[in-house]
Amino acid sequence: MLEFLTAGFQGYAVQYSPFFDNRIAVAAAANYGLVGNGRLYILELTPRGIQCLKWYPTQDALYDLSHSEAHSAHIVTSSGDGSLRLYDTTLQPEFPIATFQEHSREAFSCSWNLTSKATFASSSWDGTVKIWNPERQQSLLTLPTHSCTYSTQWSPHTDGVISAVCSDSHLRMWDLRTPASANNHLVLQMALHSPPVATTMGKPQPTFPPAEALTHDWNKYRGTIVATGGVDRIIRTFDIRQPKGPMRLMQGHGYAVRKLAWSPHLPDLLLSASYDMTCRLWTDGGDQGAEGRELGVMGAHTEFATGVDWCLFGSEGWAASCGWDNRVCIFDIRGFMHA
Template sequence: MASMLEFRTPGYQGSAVQYSPYYDSRLAVAASTNYGIVGNGRLYCLGLSARGVAIEKTFDTNDALYDLAWSEINENQLVAATGDGSIKLFDLAVDQFPVMNFHEHNREVFSVTWNPIAKDTFVSSSWDGTVKLWSPTRTASLKTLPIGCTAYSTTFSPTNPSIISVSSSDSHIRIFDLRTPVSAKYHLTTVIPVHAPPAAGPVLPRIATPGAPPGATYAGAVPGEVLTHDWNKYHDGIIAAGGVDRLIRTFDVRNPTGGPVALLAGHNYAVRRLAWSPHASDVLVSASYDMTVRVWSDGSSAPIPPAENTIRAGTELGLMNRHTEFAMGVDWCLFGAGGWVASVGWDERVLLFDAHTLVRS
């Protein structure tokens, strides 16, 4: 694949990658020694040029790094989620030392995301069963949201700065609206049971998937950990989720118990990370423990809508199988022609490629 760029992180296995929201030529990678189990972490800031990919800056940490997020208010700053329960804010203009340290979680911080609208807050989720809202100027959290089990990915709604979502080990996605009273639910407004069959009626809808066995039905599947989720950037209220059962499902938050809107099947092992395209309403990309990165359509742009009570068929548009270990992170570039994707894996490689080159003609 001629349009693929590669960068190596010797001794450090990657867990997350994110393009800068300011520059199409800059991205960051969170990585760790010993596969994040024990040992140090390293945060890479990489620059792209006509000569390829080069290091602009690195920061070393005493514990593993699991995730990162670029600041939305300072082009030189980013936060990193660590295995010791802390979140560190680094500045590219400051050597090595974090400019802020946030440490309230008492277990590994699995996910961190910056607020893309309000821009003055970021959110973290941890294996300690909590989600915390932070200001980059205060070491104490602004708010703690209890999950009650391992909290995996967390993010903000792309259209409302007060809405936070989190996926968890109990097979649910929880949505919090900070505008609501705290009450007994701590702003919890919606719960999506990812693996539950649709609440309406005893008859399960058929999976409208080309090549599926005759009479195949969606039976909900055994509840499993939901490792990753993301909001559609164009269809308000549509969320995609993936996890240990290998499937990607999309849901409409306005009908949280109505079952999935679409089902995307193809990965052979757990889905570790997924992201909706910032350029097309029906396209998303996923990274999996099966060592592949896959580009999908959720079928929402099909000219003929599916029959009532039918789960829409997702289509695998393309496959990138150049990783030789678990594919752990993936992200879209916000700029350019709309197809550039970065992925990172436990094979100590960062791969950058045009998703259009994967799409089957």
Template sequence: MLEYRTQGFNGYAVKYSPFFDSRIAVATSQHYGLVGNGRLYILGLTPKGIVAEKWFDTQDSLFDLAWSETHENQCLVAAGDGSIKLFDIGLDEFPVQSWKEHNREVEAVHWNLVAKDTFCSSSWDGTIKVWSPHRPTSLQTLPTHSCTYSTSFSPHSPTLLSAVSSDSHLRIFDLRTPSSASNHLVLTIPLHAAKAAPPNPLKLDNFNPNAFNPNTPSGPFPPSEALTHDWNKYRSNVVAVAGVDKLIRTFDLRGPAGPMDILGAHDYAVRRIAWSPHLSDTLLSASYDMTCRVWTDGSAKAVPQAQDGMGQARELGRMGVHTEFVCGVDWCLFGAEGWAASTGWDERVCVWDVREFMQP
């Protein structure tokens, strides 16, 4: 495991570069994001450990970041003053572009992985905005009417956009629809709904009874704030969501009556989740309980049933090196599957091999 200390700054988000396996970016804030400045770290992974290639200071806390999909040296950050800034590693100190239309803290930014010419942001002000890096103002504003902690484009479609909010709902927007039709909103899923009933085995040739765990919580649950979500990289209709109630839920957008599976996850709120870019059934989570955990949703045929008889969807292992809230986690896109990075309020960035923490 490699470690780097972000002295005086608490980590909120970490992302691997989509161009280099040896470069990561970390968004941090002073005083746990309550007050003070922010700092964007650009870190290099070298044979001698993790070194800071560059950093940029901002006047307010940073809560999220996203690498540009078109320029290897550019990185977006989401700031507590409602602004979004684009930094270029080849330039000093100041951002190459800055936008400020949100009225409250910006909690998330995400680059369009398919079209690559737009990015999105979400804020406490109850809106999602779509931007072009070449335009001074936003292209579209999508209202959610509640504090929106996480938003992202689908990795399978350039026009599908998702978000989770404090009102315990997952929203799907399709930018191809007329804006007059509910502001592009095409699907709203209550996260606290009861678990979806298993499919009828008589109607499915490939029905697997172990994929539906009768021993997991089934709900319905009281509404709670959703803090994070992620699209599955291989199954275009599958989204995982997590938040304050400590549970991770997976949804199939083709049948959104309820979650496919509910993982009885962490001891405290789940702050970040990320599906593996290598394995369709595996995801990572980071939590306020100071751990990162790796899970399988049980969809892979090669995953054996657990010895305790609790089905295939389960925790595979956990990393407990952090000593404060873990707020960010990300997978490396390159090389052997399993490398990940995490950051948290303990002023540490950890780069580690998930396989070393997985249970037999």
């Protein structure tokens, strides 16, 4: 395992570059993101370990980041003051090349469009998801959620499809190819706390109280599968073709699930990061109808684990995590799998 210390700044999000196999970016905040500055780190894996290429200071906490899918040097960040900032890592100045300011509360998530590659999205505690073009100061579109929105993601399969999970325990999906109408492109709204679709014969369906949803991710191989996680510690997988309830429930984390990431290499593997200070590997059983189960636990963090991401290159086990212990960890999850 390799480690890097973001001294004085607690990690909130980590992401591998989609262009370089040795480049990682980390969004971090001073004072656990409650008050104070933020910092964007650009890290590189070298024969001498993890080296910091450069870092960018911000006046407020950074909660998330997303690499551009169109330009290898561009990264967008979301901040506690509600702003989005675009950086070009090839330039010397420590200032962003563009700033986008429309959110009225904390911008907690940002995601670059994986299909058209020309736009990115942000979500905020102000109850909106906004679509942006990096060449324009004003947003292209605002999608209301009417509740604190912690995570937004573009579908990796269908251009114009975007989703979000919110504090009201719902997953929402919009299709921007549809007429705006009164629903503002909203095509699906699922209650995450619904009973599971598949139940054992003769056993009553479990019921769950609503709980804040903090994270979600689209499966990279199965275009209708989405995983969600949040305060109730349960990871759920949904098939958007069957919106009545989750397909799988996977339990094992002791505290809230903060981040989820489907594997870019295998269709059934999912990584999670949690406030219980662990990152865990899961299989949802794939399309074979098998039960979801935990495959391994990485417990190196000594504070909240807040971010996790897979390396897109090489063999299918390498991942990165960050947490409130000021540490960025690079590890091979195969070394932590159960016997």
